[in-house]
Amino acid sequence: MGEGLWLHAVTRAGPPPGGLTGVDGAPVRVVETAGLAAAVSPVDLDRFGEEALQRNLEDLTWLEGVARSHHAVVAALGASRTVVPARLATVYADAAGVRTMLADRHADLDAALSRLDGRTELGVKIYATPAPEPAAAPAGGSGTDYLRRRRAQLSAVDDRRQRAVDGAEEVHAALAGRAEAARRHPPQDRRLTGRPEPMVLNAAYLVDEGHADGFAAAVAAQAAGHADLDVELTGPWPPYSFTAPDADGDAAAEGARS
Numbered sequence: 599m600g601e602g603l604w605l606h607a608v609t610r611a612g613p614p615p616g617g618l619t620g621v622d623g624a625p626v627r628v629v630e631t632a633g634l635a636a637a638v639s640p641v642d643l644d645r646f647g648e649e650a651l652q653r654n655l656e657d658l659t660w661l662e663g664v665a666r667s668h669h670a671v672v673a674a675l676g677a678s679r680t681v682v683p684a685r686l687a688t689v690y691a692d693a694a695g696v697r698t699m700l701a702d703r704h705a706d707l708d709a710a711l712s713r714l715d716g717r718t719e720l721g722v723k724i725y726a727t728p729a730p731e732p733a734a735a736p737a738g739g740s741g742t743d744y745l746r747r748r749r750a751q752l753s754a755v756d757d758r759r760q761r762a763v764d765g766a767e768e769v770h771a772a773l774a775g776r777a778e779a780a781r782r783h784p785p786q787d788r789r790l791t792g793r794p795e796p797m798v799l800n801a802a803y804l805v806d807e808g809h810a811d812g813f814a815a816a817v818a819a820q821a822a823g824h825a826d827l828d829v830e831l832t833g834p835w836p837p838y839s840f841t842a843p844d845a846d847g848d849a850a851a852e853g854a855r856s
Contacts, residue, residue, distance in 0.1 A: 602646060602691055603638040605684040606671040607836070608700070608707050611635045615674055621667040624644060629696040632704055636696045637675055641689060651687050658789060671838075676836040680715045682707055683838045706842065714837045717778060718807050723786070724769060724799035726762035727825075750768060752776035758798070766799035766825050769820045776816050777803035781839040795828065802839035810834060831842070 604620055611630045618626035620639020628635040636756055644650065648837035654660045665686055672683045690696050700707070785797035805813045821829035 600643050601640050602643045602689045603693065603696060604641045604646065604668075605688040605690060605696065606637040606639065606668060607675050607681040607683045608711075609635050609637065609675060609679050609681050610698070610711060616676065618671050618674055620671060621664050626671055629693045629700070631697045632699045632766045634700045634704065634707055636700055637671065638690070638693075638696060639671070643689075646687075646689055647691075651689070655687065662790075672836045672838075680711050681836055682714065682841050683836050710841055713719065714804075714840060715770065716807055717804050717837065718834040719837045719838075719839055720777075720803050720805050720810065720813055720834055722769070722799065722801050722803065723791075723797055723830045723832065724762075724766045724774060725760060725791075725793060725795040725828040726798050727828055733795055762798050762827060765824045769827070769829065770799055770801055770822060772820055773801070773803055773816060774815070776809075777805050779804040779840055785837070793832060798827075802835075804837060804840045807834075 601725070606620065606626065611633050611637060612628075614626050614628055614637050618637075618639075620626050620641065622639065622641040622645070624640040626637055626639045628802055630636075644672070645654075654664075668686055672681060675681050676683075690699070770780070770782070781802045783800045783802065785800050788794065788796075789795060803813065817829060817831045
């Protein structure tokens with residue numbers, strides 16, 4: 599089928615760090631126009647073309663591996679310059695298509711780079727701490743009594759879950775007030791988290807790099823004040839969730855941010 603170009607990120611014009619390889623093992627290079635640079639790497643369209651991607655994106659193992667390779671390039675770029683990470687699995691037919699994209703989206707990309715300069719993304723994931731399994735309702739009494747006791751036990755579990763959700767909302771509101779911007783992502787599947795507890799919050803926060811330590815301290819304070827929650831701080835990350843003022847981020851990149 600031929601070769602395409604996988605888009606990793608857009609930065610200001612300039613060469614990428616040496617030694618970077620993309621998701622298909624080929625060196626990363628840049629395509630430049632009008633002061634912007636797209637970091638791309640060649641991919642085999644037999645494996646990364648539209649039909650193949652649609653099929654492979656359903657494979658969580660494949661998705662996680664590709665997301666990590668994509669993230670490694672974005673993170674290396676972001677270590678030395680401001681980046682607008684590309685959505686996972688953005689593939690162009692050739693360099694001309696990349697240049698057209700840079701020209702068509704120049705104003706938005708330029709504004710995003712200015713907005714993200716000097717800022718980083720931090721993630722917070724909150725899990726409900728494990729609730730004890732409801733004990734078997736004691737024997738004896740009528741069937742109606744048994745059902746009443748059993749409903750009470752299950753209701754207690756539901757109440758604990760609701761308290762966890764409400765507590766996570768309180769944490770999110772407090773942390774969002776300390777960030778330049780905040781985004782919520784869908785809670786991750788247990789197959790991705792590897793944890794049996796349900797995730798009740800999966801959020802990202804755009805924070806000035808100079809305030810990152812203070813934000814981390816605020817997360818620790820919130821965790822201490824919510825003993826029924828397991829609060830996990832992740833990052834710093836490239837600003838996947840904040841590439842546009844109203845963007846919800848790329849949920850697929852969660853495979854890398856775990």
